[in-house]
Amino acid sequence: MVGGGYALTKAQQQTPEYFVLEVLGGLLGGNLGARLPDVFDPPLYPGHRALAHGVVPVVAAGRAAVAALGDWQGHLRAEAGRQVALRASAGTPLERYWHALVEFLCRLGAGTLAGLLAGYGSHVVLDAFTPAGVPLVA
Numbered sequence: 001m002v003g004g005g006y007a008l009t010k011a012q013q014q015t016p017e018y019f020v021l022e023v024l025g026g027l028l029g030g031n032l033g034a035r036l037p038d039v040f041d042p043p044l045y046p047g048h049r050a051l052a053h054g055v056v057p058v059v060a061a062g063r064a065a066v067a068a069l070g071d072w073q074g075h076l077r078a079e080a081g082r083q084v085a086l087r088a089s090a091g092t093p094l095e096r097y098w099h100a101l102v103e104f105l106c107r108l109g110a111g112t113l114a115g116l117l118a119g120y121g122s123h124v125v126l127d128a129f130t131p132a133g134v135p136l137v138a
Contacts, residue, residue, distance in 0.1 A: 002122045003030015003115025010073065010114045018080075018107050025111025026118070033119025037127070049127065051138040058124050065117050073110040080106035 007026020011019045040052030051057055080103045087099035128134045 001027070001030065003027055003033060003119040006030070006118035007111040007114040010069070011111060014077075018077075021104070021107040022111030022114075025108040025113075026115035027111075028108075029112035029115025029117075030119035030122075031115075032112075033116035033121075034123045036116075036120050037123045046132065049132065049134055053124055053127060053134045054137045055124075055128075055134055056137050058121070062117065062121055069113060069117065072113050076106045076110040076113075080110075 004023050004027035007029070008019075008023050011022035011026075014022060037052045037058075041048050041050045083099045083103035083106065087096050087103070090096040090099055124134055
């Protein structure tokens with residue numbers, strides 16, 4: 001849910017249909033992002049939390065990713081707009097379908113990126129409140 005919420009805040013300036021796509025992407029990305037820390041540091045034994053759960057590496061990487069998020073989303077949104085123009089001038093139904101699909105994936109991806117970051121961060125924050133906590137570094 002946190003992924004959808006963060007995507008919602010980042011998609012405020014989008015038209016209603018694009019807003020909905022980005023929020024859906026945020027929900028998907030949040031679900032995936034929340035699983036990633038345990039993919040990188042599998043819970044195979046009680047003290048499994050290492051680098052992917054470390055406060056310093058997660059905060060550092062998270063700050064860099066959040067700083068770049070606007071550019072990443074801007075690129076995806078621009079590409080989606082380019083696909084709209086290409087679809088309008090496409091000669092065949094297959095070409096129109098292709099451009100519509102790429103536009104859809106770009107808009108969904110803009111939200112997915114935001115959700116991924118929020119989901120990952122929420123996993124680490126919630127793990128910090130467990131008895132095992134999270135390491136400072138690794």
